[in-house]
Amino acid sequence: MHGQLIEVPPGTGKEPDLGHHGDAEATPGLVDLAVNVRRDTMPDWLADPLTASLAELAAYPDPGPARAAVAARHGRPPAEVLLTAGAAEGFVLLARALAGVRRPVVVHPQFTEPEAALRAAGHQVERVLLDPADGFRLDPARVPADADLVMIGNPTNPTSVLHPAADLAALARPGRVLVVDEAFADTTLAPGVAGEPESLAGRRDLPGLVVVRSLTKTWGLAGLRIGYLLGEAALLDRLAAVQPLWAVSTPALAAATACASPPAVAAEREIAARLAADRDHLVARLSALPGVRVAGRPASAFVLLHLAGADRVRETLRERGWAVRRGDTFPGLGPDWLRVAVRDPATTDAFTDVLAEILEA
Numbered sequence: 384m385h386g387q388l389i390e391v392p393p394g395t396g397k398e399p400d401l402g403h404h405g406d407a408e409a410t411p412g413l414v415d416l417a418v419n420v421r422r423d424t425m426p427d428w429l430a431d432p433l434t435a436s437l438a439e440l441a442a443y444p445d446p447g448p449a450r451a452a453v454a455a456r457h458g459r460p461p462a463e464v465l466l467t468a469g470a471a472e473g474f475v476l477l478a479r480a481l482a483g484v485r486r487p488v489v490v491h492p493q494f495t496e497p498e499a500a501l502r503a504a505g506h507q508v509e510r511v512l513l514d515p516a517d518g519f520r521l522d523p524a525r526v527p528a529d530a531d532l533v534m535i536g537n538p539t540n541p542t543s544v545l546h547p548a549a550d551l552a553a554l555a556r557p558g559r560v561l562v563v564d565e566a567f568a569d570t571t572l573a574p575g576v577a578g579e580p581e582s583l584a585g586r587r588d589l590p591g592l593v594v595v596r597s598l599t600k601t602w603g604l605a606g607l608r609i610g611y612l613l614g615e616a617a618l619l620d621r622l623a624a625v626q627p628l629w630a631v632s633t634p635a636l637a638a639a640t641a642c643a644s645p646p647a648v649a650a651e652r653e654i655a656a657r658l659a660a661d662r663d664h665l666v667a668r669l670s671a672l673p674g675v676r677v678a679g680r681p682a683s684a685f686v687l688l689h690l691a692g693a694d695r696v697r698e699t700l701r702e703r704g705w706a707v708r709r710g711d712t713f714p715g716l717g718p719d720w721l722r723v724a725v726r727d728p729a730t731t732d733a734f735t736d737v738l739a740e741i742l743e744a
């Protein structure tokens with residue numbers, strides 16, 4: 384049922400598998416449209432400091448320079464940055480440090496790890512399920528007024544929906560921690576906007592806001608594990624208190640510094656522009672297929688599509704050499720949904736040709 388606030392009964396057989404991720408589907412030999420990590424040649428400005436950092440491995444990591452670089456990128460003081468071993472560690476720190484919250488709410492469909500981390504830390508999680516009928520748009524009024532922890536993604540994985548910053552800002556209030564997962568914010572673009580269109584990363588005026596960022600996607604660093612949290616210093620201090628010592632390695636810190644530099648940020652904008660063109664091409668090809676409906680207005684590195692019997696189509700795609708991400712492990716979706724990564728036009732054409740053949744068979 385959509386459009387309702389529900390409390391999830393733990394351990395019911397119908398529960399989606401929150402621990403499932405696209406990498407489990409991208410098995411060797413298949414063309415990978417399941418994982419949203421960009422694979423491209425690493426630029427020298429990233430490869431050089433990463434390689435140089437290997438000479439420093441005898442020393443314990445010093446997060447100071449990376450913290451300062453990330454803070455400068457987002458126009459914040461360093462005390463408002465906490466470096467983490469990927470965004471995933473950020474969710475765990477939040478879930479553990481905020482043990483006292485009474486009414487944590489997760490807005491779905493979204494990446495499953497925030498809820499998984501909350502549950503693992505013993506929280507009773509409530510879900511707000513956004514409605515596919517209106518393109519998974521957020522209505523801030525749907526979030527219960529007394530929720531003292533709210534977690535939402537922007538842009539959202541797997542829907543690719545980009546919520547207006549004003550709608551998210553409307554969720555912030557004293558007495559509530561508002562976590563906005565911006566792991567894919569650098570993939571978004573809007574005409575006439577120089578930076579990331581709906582990001583809250585630079586907002587210092589919103590009470591309880593924590594922005595989660597990842598550097599593993601665009602820069603192909605999933606195996607390195609690097610991300611960070613942005614928020615009020617006192618709140619980040621509480622999160623840092625439950626973080627293992629030296630959680631972020633010296634090479635990961637070197638990558639964070641490099642990725643915060645102005646040339647890196649400019650390169651992200653160029654990548655986002657190419658991605659937008661490639662995404663338009665994918666959406667056009669998918670929209671021409673019988674029975675395929677692209678959800679909402681995709682804004683990120685993947686699109687969500689609705690297709691009756693998508694679970695069986697996914698199996699056939701695998702037999703034909705293509706891996707796409709199943710939708711049924713996301714709360715609020717089901718077996719008729721698939722997530723497909725945006726790739727170059729030649730890959731998209733080959734994929735949509737195969738999908739057309741399967742649908743016509």
Ligand SMILES: Cc1ncc(COP(=O)(O)O)c(C=O)c1O
Pocket residue numbers: 468469470471472494536539540564566567596597598599600605609610
């Ligand atoms: C929306 C979203 N947030 C966070 C993450 C985790 O990113 P990281 O590799 O930085 O832990 C992912 C990974 O798939 C994601 O899709």
